[in-house]
Amino acid sequence: MFTLRLGAVALSVLLIGYCLLSLVVSAGWKLIAKWGQSTSAARSARVLFAWRMLPLVLSLLVTALYAVPSFLIFEPGHIDEKLGPMLIVLSVAACAWLSMACMRAFEAHQNTAQMLSDWRNGSTQIKADCGLPVVVTSSSDPVLTVTGVSQPSVFISEKALASLTVREFEAAVRHEAAHVQRYDNLKKLLLRFGAFPCMKKLEAAWIASSEIAADDAAISNSAEALDLASALIKCSRFATSRTSGALGSALIPVNDHSVATRITRLCDWSNQGRSQNRDYYGLPLAVTALLCVTLTYAPLLRTVHALTEWLVR
Amino acid sequence: MFRILGLLKSKRQIGPLEEQVLKALWLSGNATVRELLESHQLDVAYTTLMTTLDRLYKKQLLDRKLEGKAFRYTPRLTAEEFEKTATQDAIRELLAANDRTALPLSYFVEAITEHDVKLLDELQELLERKRRELENREEG
Numbered sequence: 103m104f105t106l107r108l109g110a111v112a113l114s115v116l117l118i119g120y121c122l123l124s125l126v127v128s129a130g131w132k133l134i135a136k137w138g139q140s141t142s143a144a145r146s147a148r149v150l151f152a153w154r155m156l157p158l159v160l161s162l163l164v165t166a167l168y169a170v171p172s173f174l175i176f177e178p179g180h181i182d183e184k185l186g187p188m189l190i191v192l193s194v195a196a197c198a199w200l201s202m203a204c205m206r207a208f209e210a211h212q213n214t215a216q217m218l219s220d221w222r223n224g225s226t227q228i229k230a231d232c233g234l235p236v237v238v239t240s241s242s243d244p245v246l247t248v249t250g251v252s253q254p255s256v257f258i259s260e261k262a263l264a265s266l267t268v269r270e271f272e273a274a275v276r277h278e279a280a281h282v283q284r285y286d287n288l289k290k291l292l293l294r295f296g297a298f299p300c301m302k303k304l305e306a307a308w309i310a311s312s313e314i315a316a317d318d319a320a321i322s323n324s325a326e327a328l329d330l331a332s333a334l335i336k337c338s339r340f341a342t343s344r345t346s347g348a349l350g351s352a353l354i355p356v357n358d359h360s361v362a363t364r365i366t367r368l369c370d371w372s373n374q375g376r377s378q379n380r381d382y383y384g385l386p387l388a389v390t391a392l393l394c395v396t397l398t399y400a401p402l403l404r405t406v407h408a409l410t411e412w413l414v415r
Numbered sequence: 416m417f418r419i420l421g422l423l424k425s426k427r428q429i430g431p432l433e434e435q436v437l438k439a440l441w442l443s444g445n446a447t448v449r450e451l452l453e454s455h456q457l458d459v460a461y462t463t464l465m466t467t468l469d470r471l472y473k474k475q476l477l478d479r480k481l482e483g484k485a486f487r488y489t490p491r492l493t494a495e496e497f498e499k500t501a502t503q504d505a506i507r508e509l510l511a512a513n514d515r516t517a518l519p520l521s522y523f524v525e526a527i528t529e530h531d532v533k534l535l536d537e538l539q540e541l542l543e544r545k546r547r548e549l550e551n552r553e554e555g
Binding site: 244245246247324325328331332334335337338339361362365366369370 | 522524532534535538539541542545546549
């Protein structure tokens with residue numbers, strides 16, 4: 103019974119923490135996005151993704167660092183206390199939520215595997231300098247995409263390949279390679295674990311930033327920027343012609359302006375202010391957080407236990 | 416079901432007054448605010464009609480041309496074309512909202528709408544202009 107109560111308390115704290123933090127995140131993401139406009143796309147993408155994942159990570163940490171230890175330390179093991187109705191409802195809801203998250207991730211993985219299998223039918227592999235295998239598909243879908251987390255590959259349709267010049271193709275593949283370097287596909291898979299209503303716009307903002315960041319990483323001068331812009335226009339024309347037949351393949355809700363924004367941005371490309379700045383505030387933040395946890399750990403454990411007691415009854 | 420109803424009311428769809436105004440314009444072919452009011456097809460205030468027409472113009476459903484001090488509005492789509500586009504948009508949003516579409520893939524470009532063909536032509540022109548400027552800079 104003690105173990106059952108421990109599990110129920112942990113699941114309930116996880117769910118409550120996740121929901122509350124998700125509400126905060128969905129309410130505050132526009133401020134982050136606004137700040138992101140004044141910094142590089144790469145940094146903006148990193149911060150937006152961190153903000154999106156914050157509820158899941160923080161609620162897991164609170165559960166593992168506070169809820170479970172406080173229960174183990176302060177809850178008398180010999181008392182045969184029954185589970186209260188609220189605890190039962192919350193833990194069942196948490197179980198359902200966790201199962202759904204795992205199912206969503208599994209479903210995404212399976213669907214991707216099925217799509218890759220279809221695309222590989224009748225395909226050929228070509229060599230490119232990007233270090234990634236490039237697969238040319240006979241079908242018109244996908245126009246150009248990078249797939250996979252552990253073994254990424256670039257897929258390009260025969261028609262798209264034929265329409266691109268060598269320089270345009272290289273710029274486009276460098277863009278896809280940038281996605282791989284930033285683990286964007288893995289991040290998309292992680293998003294499947296942290297589903298919550300009202301997060302679509304935040305996710306779309308992150309995807310838009312990560313596309314621009316990949317554009318930035320793929321180019322180093324104006325000529326390359328124009329090559330990439332040209333590749334975008336050509337591929338967009340193929341995307342337009344196949345829209346009615348492959349609606350389901352769009353990753354995010356259709357955004358008419360994102361491609362236009364990227365192309366305009368590339369046409370006006372300038373090297374100023376586009377340095378690939380790294381974030382150096384990660385370490386100070388981690389040290390500060392660790393200090394705070396250490397200093398407040400004992401009193402907080404008691405408070406958390408008092409709160410979970412309220413849940414159990 | 417609620418998600419489907421929500422999507423059908425998305426911003427791409429139009430409100431009841433906007434629909435009435437569009438129908439009136441489809442009947443007359445093109446009109447100014449005053450002409451629409453004088454046709455007695457709509458029982459609304461001048462400013463309401465002006466705002467509605469402006470909203471439809473911003474939604475890219477109408478073209479407008481300055482005629483003296485007033486705009487003359489013309490529908491960009493026929494009634495049949497509009498019906499088809501609205502249905503396509505609703506289906507597109509519905510499919511985009513479907514969980515099956517959120518796969519760990521990075522598309523170079525997203526699916527874009529048929530309206531964007533014109534936009535792509537304009538962007539192509541911009542690109543060619545920039546290419547010429549770059550070539551001139553390098554030669555100079």
